[in-house]
Amino acid sequence: MKQHIYAYLMQKAQSMHSPIGSLLRRVAGIVESAKRRACYDMELNGEAWLIHQLAGLNIGCVFDVGAHDGAWTHLCKQTLPDASLFLFEPLPHLNAKLLARFGKEKKVHVSDFGLSDVGGIEQFFSVSERPTRSSLVRMNNQGDVDSMRVRFETGDEFCRNAHIERIDFLKIDTEGAENRVLAGFEQMLRAEKIHMIQFEYGQVNIETHFLLKDFYGMLVPLGFKIGKLEPNGVRFASYSYDQEDFLGPNYIAIHQSREDVARKVAAPSKYHRDYSQGNDAEFTS
Missing domain, CATH: 1.10.287 (Helix Hairpins)
Incomplete structure (x- = not known):
């Protein structure tokens, strides 16, 4: 309209x-x-709204992959006080800030490595002027970039070692490596042990050649519905080519087992069929 x-x-x-x-x-x-213009302000782009909507919905385990300075985690800690929060940030100076901020919190666990599709040491590009743009992916317009070697684990490996049986909310902000993080959770995803995912999509996907279409192709067959996160809700929709605008910033995928979450966060008047109808349930946009 x-x-x-x-x-x-x-x-x-x-x-x-x-x-x-x-x-x-x-x-x-x-x-x-x-x-x-993609808006990366949590208070304006729907991220803060989304976290507040999850209050009271049995969100017990939250992963913040690419935790940066911990602003997103801080809001989760305030809004979801019963949740266990697992943070992953491989940049040493940012990890030190996270430890100083959350080190004494019993329900916040800070890891000094990143998550990817393979474990081991990889080249990582640190952007000194804008550390939140640091990534496994090097963009042509990043400016001054320092290359370093940092450690990674797969999500499946971490969950096995930490005895984590399910993830209620997996937030991924890795500047173009989101698909690699998801690939590292292959076993957890196939076992339906990840219920909700937030991932970024934008211009960096031009570099990686991993399109929004590929996110849909990876997650929809596993029982997820996907929608763009807007200030007033998630605009669920089936994939269409005109969505490939590289504007971002965030999309939400919710597993069919969490109909309660999907109903709570759907944009007004858009969610019109429930997940009990299977993967053919449609969302209008």
């Missing part, structure tokens, strides 16, 4: 040679520009 209104206003703006028409064109330009 909003798209039809926007298109109508654009049409009118182009046909009106008057101050009103000029104003409409300026407004349309601002709207279009805003649509093409």
Whole structure:
């Protein structure tokens, strides 16, 4: 509906040679520009909203893969006080900050390595000016980049060693290595032991060649429904080519076993069939 209104206003703006028409064109330009900016502010892009929606929904185990400075974990700790939180951050200076911030918290566990599809030592690119952009993937526009060797484990290996039987919420913010992190959880995913996933999708996927279509292809056959996280909810939808806009920032995948979570976080008036109908359940957008 909003798209039809926007298109109508654009049409009118182009046909009106008057101050009103000029104003409409300026407004349309601002709207279009805003649509093409990915917002990474948790309070504005739906991330904080999502965490608050999970309160009271039996979220007992949360993974923060790419924990950075711990802001996301801090909000989870405040909102989901009964949850055990597992943080993964391979950059030494960021890991030190996490330990200083959460080291005395009994329910927060900080690991000084990353998660990937294989265990061992790998080359990691640290962006000094913007450490949150550090990644296994090197982008052409990252600026000054330091290369270092850091340790990784697979998610399956970590869960075996830590005796973790299920993950209620797996948040992945690894600047383009999200698909590799997911691949490292292959056994947990196939055993239906991961119930909810938040992953980033954006311009870095141009570099990795792992498209939104590939996330759908990986997760939907395993019983997940996927939607874009918006400020007021998750816009669940079947995959379509026009979603490949590389704008991001976050998508949510929820397993069919957690219908309670899906209903709670779905964007208004969009979730219209439940998971009891199987993988053919549709979502409108």
